[in-house]
Structures are given as C-alpha cells and as structure tokens.
Amino acid sequence: MTELTLEDIAKRVGVSRSTVSRVINESPNVSEKVRNRVIDEIRATGFHPNAAARSLVSQRTHIIGLVLPHSVSSFFTDPFFPHLTQGIAYACNDNNLTLSLFLVGTKQDEEKITPRISRRGLLGGILIQSGQSDDFLIDHLTNSSIPSAIIGRPFNTDGVSYIDVDNIKAACTATNHLIDHGYQRIAEISGSRGSTVTFDRTEGYLQALQGAGRQPDPRLMAEGNFTEISGYEAMLQLLPYQPDAVFVSSDIMAVGAMHAVQEAGLRVPEDVAFIGFDDIPISGATNISLTTVRQPIMKFGISAVELLTDLIENGTEPPRRIILDTDLVIRDSCGPHPTP
Amino acid sequence: MTELTLEDIAKRVGVSRSTVSRVINESPNVSEKVRNRVIDEIRATGFHPNAAARSLVSQRTHIIGLVLPHSVSSFFTDPFFPHLTQGIAYACNDNNLTLSLFLVGTKQDEEKITPRISRRGLLGGILIQSGQSDDFLIDHLTNSSIPSAIIGRPFNTDGVSYIDVDNIKAACTATNHLIDHGYQRIAEISGSRGSTVTFDRTEGYLQALQGAGRQPDPRLMAEGNFTEISGYEAMLQLLPYQPDAVFVSSDIMAVGAMHAVQEAGLRVPEDVAFIGFDDIPISGATNISLTTVRQPIMKFGISAVELLTDLIENGTEPPRRIILDTDLVIRDSCGPHPTP
DNA sequence: GTGAAAGCGCTAACAG
DNA sequence: CTGTTAGCGCTTTCAC
Numbered sequence: 001m002t003e004l005t006l007e008d009i010a011k012r013v014g015v016s017r018s019t020v021s022r023v024i025n026e027s028p029n030v031s032e033k034v035r036n037r038v039i040d041e042i043r044a045t046g047f048h049p050n051a052a053a054r055s056l057v058s059q060r061t062h063i064i065g066l067v068l069p070h071s072v073s074s075f076f077t078d079p080f081f082p083h084l085t086q087g088i089a090y091a092c093n094d095n096n097l098t099l100s101l102f103l104v105g106t107k108q109d110e111e112k113i114t115p116r117i118s119r120r121g122l123l124g125g126i127l128i129q130s131g132q133s134d135d136f137l138i139d140h141l142t143n144s145s146i147p148s149a150i151i152g153r154p155f156n157t158d159g160v161s162y163i164d165v166d167n168i169k170a171a172c173t174a175t176n177h178l179i180d181h182g183y184q185r186i187a188e189i190s191g192s193r194g195s196t197v198t199f200d201r202t203e204g205y206l207q208a209l210q211g212a213g214r215q216p217d218p219r220l221m222a223e224g225n226f227t228e229i230s231g232y233e234a235m236l237q238l239l240p241y242q243p244d245a246v247f248v249s250s251d252i253m254a255v256g257a258m259h260a261v262q263e264a265g266l267r268v269p270e271d272v273a274f275i276g277f278d279d280i281p282i283s284g285a286t287n288i289s290l291t292t293v294r295q296p297i298m299k300f301g302i303s304a305v306e307l308l309t310d311l312i313e314n315g316t317e318p319p320r321r322i323i324l325d326t327d328l329v330i331r332d333s334c335g336p337h338p339t340p
Numbered sequence: 341m342t343e344l345t346l347e348d349i350a351k352r353v354g355v356s357r358s359t360v361s362r363v364i365n366e367s368p369n370v371s372e373k374v375r376n377r378v379i380d381e382i383r384a385t386g387f388h389p390n391a392a393a394r395s396l397v398s399q400r401t402h403i404i405g406l407v408l409p410h411s412v413s414s415f416f417t418d419p420f421f422p423h424l425t426q427g428i429a430y431a432c433n434d435n436n437l438t439l440s441l442f443l444v445g446t447k448q449d450e451e452k453i454t455p456r457i458s459r460r461g462l463l464g465g466i467l468i469q470s471g472q473s474d475d476f477l478i479d480h481l482t483n484s485s486i487p488s489a490i491i492g493r494p495f496n497t498d499g500v501s502y503i504d505v506d507n508i509k510a511a512c513t514a515t516n517h518l519i520d521h522g523y524q525r526i527a528e529i530s531g532s533r534g535s536t537v538t539f540d541r542t543e544g545y546l547q548a549l550q551g552a553g554r555q556p557d558p559r560l561m562a563e564g565n566f567t568e569i570s571g572y573e574a575m576l577q578l579l580p581y582q583p584d585a586v587f588v589s590s591d592i593m594a595v596g597a598m599h600a601v602q603e604a605g606l607r608v609p610e611d612v613a614f615i616g617f618d619d620i621p622i623s624g625a626t627n628i629s630l631t632t633v634r635q636p637i638m639k640f641g642i643s644a645v646e647l648l649t650d651l652i653e654n655g656t657e658p659p660r661r662i663i664l665d666t667d668l669v670i671r672d673s674c675g676p677h678p679t680p
Numbered sequence: 681g682t683g684a685a686a687g688c689g690c691t692a693a694c695a696g
Numbered sequence: 697c698t699g700t701t702a703g704c705g706c707t708t709t710c711a712c
Contacts, residue, residue: 003460003485005704005705005706006705006706006707007705007706015682015683016682016683016684017683017684017705017706017707018682018683018684018707018708019681019682019683021706021707021708022681022682022707024706025707029681029682030681030682031681031682034681034682046458048455048458048459048460049459049705049706050396050459050460050461050704050705050706051459051460051461051462052392052393052395052396052401052461052462052704052705052706053392053396053461053688053704053705053706053707054461054705054706054707055392055688055706056390056392056393056396056687056688056689056690056704056705056706056707057687057688057705057706057707057708058688058706058707058708059688061392063403063440063462077621079419081422082421082422085441085443086443086445089441089442089443089445090443090445090449093443093444093445093449093452093453096452096456098440098442098456098462099440099441099442100403100438100439100440100441101425101429101439101440101441102429102438102439103425103426103429103430103433104433105426105429105430105433109430109433112433112436113433115388116436116438118386118388119388119389119390119391120343120388120390120391120689121390121391121392121393121394121689121690122391122392122403122438145343259627263627281417287599287603345688345689345690346689346690346691347689347690355698355699356698356699356700357689357690357691357699357700358691358692358698358699358700359697359698359699361690361691361692362691362697362698364690365691369697369698370697370698371697371698374697374698389689389690390688390689390690392688392689392690393688393689393690393691393704394689394690394691395690395704396688396689396690396691396704396705396706397689397690397691397692397703397704398690398691398692398704399704460705461704461705
C-alpha cells in the first residue's frame, strides 16, 4: 500500500486539499455531497492523515507521557502501579490520546529520557508519578514548558498541579474502624519513609489514635517498603510486642504480614486483625479475605487524564489540586463487628 | 521560557540554521570552534529540536508502540506482563526510543486505537503481544504499512516476524526433570486453551512423557487461565487422582496450586512436587521456593526491540523469527535430586 | 462552500 | 566547512 497524502485523496475526488482537510476535521463548511464522496474515498483507500505533519502545523500533539521515576521500582512488585497504568491507559483510549510510558530504571535512563520528554512536538503533557523526596525529575520536568501534573502529592507543591487520594483521612478511618472493634494494641506497618504517601498514612493512623485518647507506641510502628517480604519482616519485628490489630499501608505488605502471623501459630483475625490499603485482587494468596482501603484506581486514572487535559487546554495557572476519596471495604481480616 | 527554534539558535550564534542542525545531528562537517559555540548556546538556552518537524521531514519517528490485546487482561493479575513491559521499556531507553502503550480493554478500544496505531508519522514500528487465536488486531496491524513484530508466536505465522521462547523445549526439559526425580504420576496445569503458549507447553509435557515411554493420562491434565485462583482450582480437580508432581504453566498458578495442596494437608515437595514457569519474584507468598522455568524477560525485551529496529531499518522481508532459550531454575519445590 | 497560498520547524541536497 | 534552497504533509487564513 503506497503512502497516500491529503493531496492524493483530493485529486482522486476532484476537490482541493483544503476540502479534504475540512472533512477530516469535521468542519461544517462542506457540502453534504462532497463530504460523502471524500469520506468514501478515505474509507476505500484506508487513508490516515500524517500525525507528524498535523502536530507540526497545529502545534499540538495527542500524546501524553507517564513518567515512573526510579524510586518507583516497586512498580513490578506491587500490583498497584500496573493497575494505575491501566486506569490511565483506558482513560487515554476514551479521550483519543496516545500514552507514552517512561520507566526510569537508572540514573543514566533519567538523563537519556529527560530531553526526550522535554522535546517539544512530542508530548502534549506529562503525568509524573511522585516518588521519593529526592525526585530531581519532578523539579526538572515541572519547570519545562510542557504542562505536567503529579500523581500523588509531591513534597514540594509550589506551583505544581497534582492529584492524590486523601491518605490522611483514609488511614484515620481505617484505624478508627479498628478502634471501634475494641482492639487495644493497634500497630502500623508503613511504606518506606521519605514519601508523602507514607507520611500521610502514618499521620492518619496517629490522628485516629489521638482522637481516641491513646498514646502511640513507637514499638508498634514498623516500616516496610511496599514489597510483600518487607511486610513479612515488619510483622516479625512487631510480633514480640503483641499487637492485636495492624493497619498496613498496602495490601501486598498485608499479605506478607499475615503470613508471618500465621507462621507464628496465630490466627487472623482472632489473634491479630488486619486492614490493608489499595484493594488489589490478591485472590488465593491468603485464606482470609482482607479488609482494606479501596483506592479508586480507575477514577484516579480518568481524573489524572482530565486534569492534564485541562492544563493543556486552559493553561497551567493557577495550579490545580485534586483529592479523591477512598472507601473502606470491610471483609473478614478485621474481625466481626463487636455487638455493642 | 519561550519556544526556541533552530533559527533562533542560529541567529544567536551567528551561523545558519543548517549548521545548527548539523551539530545536533552530529554531522562531522562542522569546525570544532563553531560546533562548541553552538553546543554552548543549546545548553544555555535549553533548546530541544521539535520532534514533529523532525519526523515530518525525515519520515521517521522514534516512537514504537506496544499493543496488548484485549485477551491479555491477565496483564494485571500475572506479573509476567508488567515485567515484559519493563524489559521493553528499558530496551527503549537504551535505544533512544519512546514507548507508547496501547492497552486494549474493550472492543470499542480496539476500534478507537487501530487508526491511531496505523496513522503514519506517529509510530515507527509496533510490537504486538500475541493473545488468543481470534486476534483480529494482529491481522489488521500486520497488514498496515508500519513494521510490526509479534511477541509470542501467533497461530498464523504467514509473513509475520515474531519472537518467542522455545516453549516446547522448556516444558519438555521441566517434565523430564520431574521424570528423572522418579515421580510417577506427573500432572500438568496448563494456561487457557486457544493460545500457542498453552499449546506448546502442553506439547512439551507430552513429548517428555512419550520419551519416557509413558502414557499421558487426561485426568492429570487440568486447565487454568494464568490467574492464581485458577491454579488453585485446577489443583483441586487434580487432587483426587493423586499426582505426585505437577508441571504448571505459570508461577502465579503454581502458587495457587501449592496452596491447594497444603490446604489438603499434603506437603510440598514430599507429597506433591512442583515446577512452575516464568521465574517471577513471588517472595513470601509460599514457604517453599519454587523450581521454575526462567523466561529471559530482559533479554526478551531487548531482542524484541532489536528485532523491530531491524525491521524498520532493513525492511520487513523476509519475516524474521527469533526463538529464545529458557533455563530451568532448580529450587526446593521439585524435591531433592534422588541419589542414583 | 471551495480553492489558493502561506508556513509550522526541521533535514538534506546543492552550491560555493 | 558553511549557507541557500526546497520541501516533508498538513491546517488555516484569505479570497472568491
């Protein structure tokens, strides 16, 4: 199949290039008759307008970038990130956008990728997953001329648009649920220090404890890194201090922690109750269904794409902030609700 | 920051547009002195050439597409796909390529995505994950004028380039390993019917059995769908027929199957031995380390990108076929090797 | 309602 | 070694 141009179609139909362009861009100023002839010819030939030429002249591309920094290397150990990617990809499909994925593996990657991202004419906007506090990438990219939004609140929010869930509220609600069940020694397994997610969820946990007039016990606060094995190990640290419930910052860590509990000969939820975070499908990995904080992942993806589109079309000032709510999904791992 | 052009840089340095272009494209025909002045100016201004203009004139883009068909919705339940994506993404980083991700969720997605993919000037080439036999997408895309390669052997290989691992050989080796250990009732849990992967691995399993002069027993052959729960359920089906070893078509299904075995009060590997497929990090999900067939995922990604690059640069004829070897990684789940 | 003409920012002959 | 020139395929005024 030869590479057709607008001009070719025009010639075949016997009209001018402009008319064909108008048909493609759904301009109303084309007579019904001509429009149909053009459409038929386009169908018959399988013509698609050249994307590069289009963006060159219109100064706008329909590609957005999703950047996943180095520090988000748990990308492939924690199902949360693939799910998020999926949500964003589907939202792009709905909006006729093409999604480009930038996985930053190493420092060198970072350097090779940055110019590609900032090059004009390639990306119309970028979504950046917020990683750790040292994300040089975020600073660099948000300063480029391309509209950008951060996924997850960054440490430095000056002038940047971002979208996040209300982690504080979510963690507080989860912990309160545990308090309501009458648990006395409620522990926490957090994510890795140095991210706002971890900070906020711990903050929510502490707020709930305080709200109930309880003193937090540092020995009941362990740190993981969002991998299953880190949840297991954190639980091992916690066990000597006999928690009767644990709020865990991710489902995948909760799975690890529950394994540790069961291996110690204890039962879930009778001896130790659990609440996780994310609501990923963990199916048969444990024999007890996990109570968890559901992240609205699809909504998250859709909102992120909407936010970016807004930024692209209406300018990046003032910065926008979008905070989504979460749901507590009550299953078996937090124990039956106590009869009052 | 204003949007600079090549012309602007040229004016500032006091040379012509072409000279700047030459510097950017590393043409040798520029004097050391001028080159440095231009480079300095580019650095100072943070100039990046416009990608759209570039691909328009050079008739070549540096974007490749990765298409994951509808049927690969196990994308986010089986870590294999995220890992593959990662491998390809890293390979793209190394080759200065941008990766666009097309996740086909629904039939409508398929229709919306197809023209975007076939539009010239956007993608230089496409990698398509082979799904089930009914993949209309593969037919459609391989017929477009854009170079494409299939990841995983498709059912219809006429005129298409693809890359795959030697599934038959891998499954045969794994099964033989079980035979060498002296197991008598070796079962199989396969992936979903209707994919070449499943077909080939079953073929390898059968070949090994035949090679040992054994009659395959249909009751020892169960079918899963690459999810953990399906492995669990397949094992439940198998259990009444008392297999003493199982070759499972994916690690994630093996995890599910081992849970079923342990819940039945049996031990791994003493009562039932296991070999999985993929070698994904499944960490603490089971308490016994899994013997498995390692897929060379990074190599797979690199080779796929190399293959596509070859196709783009040297033409798509004749079709190329790349078959990668796998390794059997022996751990604990297949039992200690019998002393002869 | 339609065509002619200009030009988006860049690369690649072609001169010199 | 460097500058001039001509487009790449499309959108978009501006006439008619």
